[in-house]
Amino acid sequence: MADLCWVILFVSFSFLFGAFDASIGDIDPLYRACIVQCEKTGCAGEICLQHCKYSLLNSQKEPLYMQLNQRDCPTDCKYHCMVKREKKRSSLGFGPVKYYGKWPLKRIFGLQEPLSVAFSALNLAKNVQGCLSFFNLDKKTSYNYAALWHIYGFLSVNSCVWSVVFHSRGMEITEKLDCTSAVALLGFSLIISILRSFNIKNEPARVLASSPLFAFTITHILYLNNYQMDHGWNTKVCVTMGVAQLLIWAIWVELVNIHPKAKYGLLFLGVELLCS
Known part of the structure; x- marks a missing residue:
């Protein structure tokens, strides 16, 4: 499955380099x-x-x-x-440019971005279905990561909800809620990737491993909400966290003997996080 690592590396760096393209529309x-x-x-x-x-x-x-x-x-x-x-x-014969990281789209039926609303709603439905199926599983008490995945499920659903709201009504308050929920999801999913990949089960060790990332995520959220909604910086932070966890999962699946389909499932999960 070495080819999988090359695919993940290509996808990861494609997203990473794309994040450093500045939006020239909003600085016009x-x-x-x-x-x-x-x-x-x-x-x-x-x-x-x-x-x-x-x-x-x-x-x-x-x-x-x-x-x-x-x-x-x-x-x-x-x-x-x-x-x-x-x-x-x-x-004047010029093509469209991005504004605040997004292409200029006209509102349809009052919706800011109708296609994004539809995709976010579909993503929300699938996340709710996934959370319910995971909650209903007869998980063994020895499974040490159940609580973490429960939190991840809640953050995923929460992020999808605010994505639907923001793409429907793009305002300052909905923008902050959308960005905050997305950053919280990416930060926590990066923490999970580290804890699961390194098989960290001891509670003090988990706190020690996750504290720096948790502190950084909270600080970044406070910066966006109380100091400056810097879209360029936020994109770089989010893509970096997404690429980091995608690479961690890629290395982990190559070292652990799991079903091949599960490997591609993790690849899909990582790409979805990057797209969000």
Whole structure:
């Protein structure tokens, strides 16, 4: 199964190098100037946003239920300025560029990214099915990793839920929840890969092995939520954690005598984590 390692290495480094490509759309001076103007006046070109006027007239922040019920002013300004800028680029003969790590897509039926919503919903359904089937298994009490996989299942479902919400309604609060849940899932799955691959069963040893990664994951989440939502840095961190665990699993499956189909199952799991 040596070929499997080469496949994993190729996939891993493809994702890793792709993570270092910066999004040039969101650093475009004209795009950023449009956002500043929109947030000041409530208008992006010919389009004026009603809830931006609400924000301008009211110094207090909108209640949470209103934020969830409709998109906030900064989010809509980013969207309409993106559409305006892409129309201009297209008229000049230029192709589309990424904004905040994503391609410029127009909303359909109010959904920010309908295809992403559909795929995230499908992923959510499969994760729920997998969690329920694992919970219903007659696991032996001697299996030392059951609790860890239970937590992993919960984090997977939680990440899928917020992915659906964020791709449906792309706002600051849903973006933070989506990023936070994805980082938590990747950080914990990396911890599991280390504990399982090195067969760490002793509780103090588990704490010692997982503490640095746990501290880093929490620190990164706090940085994103309280200091700066740096999409470029977050992508690099997430892809690095995904590649690391994919390589750990690849080495482990080559050293341990398990069924060949299980090896490709782990490969699929790793690629799915990278795609998320």
